């Protein structure tokens with residue numbers, strides 16, 4: 089789910105831990121799915137908050153479905169990223185962990201959720217160029233590396 093933008097961390101406010109999960113989604117031609125948040129005009133990977141009673145893998149699949157319209161299979165866990173921001177509706181800082189999974193499309197068709205205005209299937213170079221945050225680029229590098237490993241071993 090995408091909400092209004094957070095702001096720079098406020099050191100006078102409490103820090104609350106929160107976890108999201110998302111996916112680096114590939115289609116069979118080896119291109120990666122990125123989408124752009126309308127409010128910030130920033131490219132990102134699909135993700136969202138882990139709800140009560142949910143496993144992060146379930147969250148990743150649900151958020152991918154909701155945000156992109158795509159049905160995916162999770163190949164495996166890639167990496168976690170961490171960042172902090174001030175969330176004005178609750179007047180707290182969030183200390184967020186996002187768990188990212190390598191995902192393959194198995195069905196559906198792209199239908200962006202409200203809050204996103206563009207999407208693109210990208211090469212590694214294009215994705216690294218479009219993404220705003222270095223930690224997201226780290227996820228993408230590890231996703232392409234993992235994919236090369238899987239495809240290389242499948243071909244040998």
Ligand code: ATP
Pocket residue numbers: 089090091092093094095108109128135136137169170171172173184221223224
């Ligand atoms: P979620 O999709 O997890 O429910 P959200 O859409 O409510 O989250 P975020 O995407 O985490 O919110 O954005 C909240 C704030 O954090 C924004 O200011 C955003 O620019 C910033 N942000 C988003 N991604 C990153 C990142 N990878 N590294 C650092 N800051 C980020």
